[in-house]
Amino acid sequence: MLEEEIKYIRKAQQGDKEAFAQLYHHYLPKIYRFIYVKVSSKTEAEDLTHEVFMNTWQGIKSYTPQEFPFSSWLYRIARNEVIDFYRTTKKNIRLDLLEEDALKVPEQESFNLDQAMSVESVMSLMKSLKPEQQDVLIMRFLEDLSPDEVAAALNKSSGAVRLIQHRAINTLKELINKNVGSNNENITEA
Amino acid sequence: MSDPITKTLQRLKEIEPSEEFKQRSLSLILDASQKSSATLLLKDIFKAFQFSGALIMASVLIFIVLGGLSVLNLKVFSPATLAGLNTTNLKEEISNVDLQIRLSEIKYYEDSTHKTGVALKTAPASSDHLDSFGIEQEAQNLDNLDSKNNSVEDLLNKLVL
Known part of the structure; x- marks a missing residue:
């Protein structure tokens, strides 16, 4: 939590741009990561993050600190943005448009646990989880929220x-x- | 296993937005005007009404559909109210038929009585057809007619031949 967060929020609610900028710089990386892990695209993550902070700036007067922490309010807005994003865009991956290299089996003796635990692998496997499970893992382990x-x-x-x-x-x-x-089965067959 | 997973998840913290995006996005956001408290309040009220309105509409729709079905069930589909099986309707129909038969019988008796009366009244005035003398006279007239016809035919034959 940002020091003197309440003070910045109060000032931002009165239209203080500097105070909002402080909040923005503190929370932007967190919200960006949250969205990036969920959409796996830099441009879409940037667009959605921008929308989240735009909505935050425009609607900050409706935020009441007594209800829940500011970070939770931001994640709630981010979560709704991601839900809207998936609702409005049908994500289809066309196999014929994938590059050949993307479909190749890696040339190695065996696919070990370290490779399976790579950031990219875990990120893609997280897509198989339920949305709320993804949210909890990101908020708990990436952002260390309580x-x-x-x-x-x-x-x-x-x-x-x-x-x-x-x-x-x-x-x-x-x-x-x-x-x-x-992956080990694929390597053996090849 | 959970420890390596959490470690990997924590490595995702390395994901950072670009500086160029940070500055561009912030300047765009701060250029936009904030919504007033009244606008936000109206938005909240509208949202609340939207939800309650949707609930009301749904319940009204369910009421109409169920009400309509029950009316149809009672008035149209119910065997007790079908015209062919309704005992009161059938009784009414039977009594109407009975009444119509009786009325036609009365009319027939009235007509036949009247005709018989007229026939009986006219019978004594024209009783020539029962008189034997009159009958013979009529027969003779017919014979005369035939003979006249024969002579005309003879004359015509002579003219032709």
């Missing part, structure tokens, strides 16, 4: 957040193991 802050952002109890986190980790573990197994 279960209470995550709960406020997702409109759930902190107990429910802990349960979602536990299930998400287990599912991700299973997906990584499956990924290691299937």
Whole structure:
């Protein structure tokens, strides 16, 4: 949490651009990461992040600090933006447009756990999780939000957040193991 | 296993937006005007009304559909109210038929009584057809007519031949 956050929020609510800029610089990387992990595209992540902060600036007068933390309010806006994004755009990947290299089996003896645990692999495997599981993992491990802050952002109890986190980790573990197994099978067949 | 996963997840913290994007986005945002409290309040009220309005519309629709179905069920589809099976309608129809038969019978008796009366009245005044003398006279007249016809035919034959 930003020091003197409440003061900046109050000032921003009165139209102070400098105060809003402070909040913006503090929260922008977090919100950008949250969106980037969910959409996996730099340009789309930038567009959506811009929309989130535009909505925040325009609607900051409606924020009441007593209800929940500012970070939770921001994540709530970001989450809604991502939901709207997936609702309005149908994401289809055309295999014929993929480059040949993208479909090649990696030339290596075996696909080990370290490779399966690479940032890119984990990011792509996270797509298989439920949206709320993704949200919890990102907020808890990328942004180090407390279960209470995550709960406020997702409109759930902190107990429910802990349960979602536990299930998400287990599912991700299973997906990584499956990924290691299937990649090793492909290498053997090749 | 969860430890390496969390470590990998924490490596995602390395993702950072570009400086160029940060500055461009901030300047665009700060150029935009903030919405007034009244506008935001109106927006919230509109949202609340939108939701409650949708609920009201849905319940009205359900009420109309269920009400309509029950009316159809009672008035149209119910076997108790079908015209062919409605006992009160059938009774009415039967009594109407009975009444019509009785009325036509009365009319027939009235007509036949009247005709018989007229026939009986006229019978004594024209009783020539029952008189044997009159009958013979009529027969003779017919014979005369035939003989006249024969003579005309003979004359015509002579003229032709």
